[in-house]
Amino acid sequence: MTESSTSSSTSKTKPSAWLEFGPLLVFFVAFQILKRRNADEAMLQAAGLFAIVAVIALLISWVKHKSVSPMLILSTVIIAFTAGLAIAFENKTIFYMKPTIVNVMFGAAVIGGVFLNRNVVELLLGGAFEMPRDKWNIIAIRWGLFFFFCAALNEVIWRTQSEDFWVNFKVFGFLPLTLVFTLTQIPFIQKHGKIKDQNSG
Structure with missing residues (x-):
């Protein structure tokens, strides 16, 4: 296998950086916007959006690359789980x-x-x-x-x-x-x- 084909294969299977860090940036921007409207609810609302975007990014990564790292799967599951619990119980501590x-x-x-x-x-x-x-x-x-x-x-x-x-x-x-x-x-x-x-x- 040539070096160019190896590089091409790697680029097809390696998730894009925005798929991994994009959800975190969405969380940050959402929190900054939402806190201006309702500071008390901003964290939980941003956490919910964070979880949704993280799951979407995981699905996109799987569809596009047919491969997702176990760590990314684990972190996404924990994001969704903790954000869901925090929203359900209206308890920011869970997300913290x-x-x-x-x-x-x-x-x-x-x-x-x-x-x-x-x-x-x-x-x-x-x-x-x-x-x-x-x-x-x-x-x-x-x-x-x-x-x-x-x-x-x-x-x-x-x-x-x-x-x-x-x-x-x-x-x-x-x-x-x-x-x-x-x-x-x-x-x-x-x-x-x-x-x-x-x-x-």
Whole structure:
């Protein structure tokens, strides 16, 4: 298989970025507009719209690419579930805790995978990098702890800060934080691993 055909195949199966992050931006814009009309109801209304758009994006991704990552499916289910419960019980706390639930589940899955000999990080990146198993386990544990940190951070923020601050951090805080953490792991991967030769085999 040539490099161009491989690239074409990858582009067909990889979901577009807007399908993954578009719903979050819709939530942010909707909240900013709705809070001007009714500040008390804005969060729940925006959460409901967030859930609807997230499900639509998931369906579009499946129809277009015939493939959806398990993490995207899980996060969409949690979005719809927590938003639905929050609206049904008129309780914003349930939706505030959505990032906590997601990050705890991801953290448990990543660290649990190490002990079950199913290293999630290696499964995701092993096609591009070669690295000893114990080094993959270190990376996985670091990611697991990072997810738990994000869960704890979300709890601190929604319990101590304003609704506006939480919304802004949810949309514009977690992603840069994740990117920074990812960059801090690159030296470790460069030291202990190497890029796989895609032309071998």
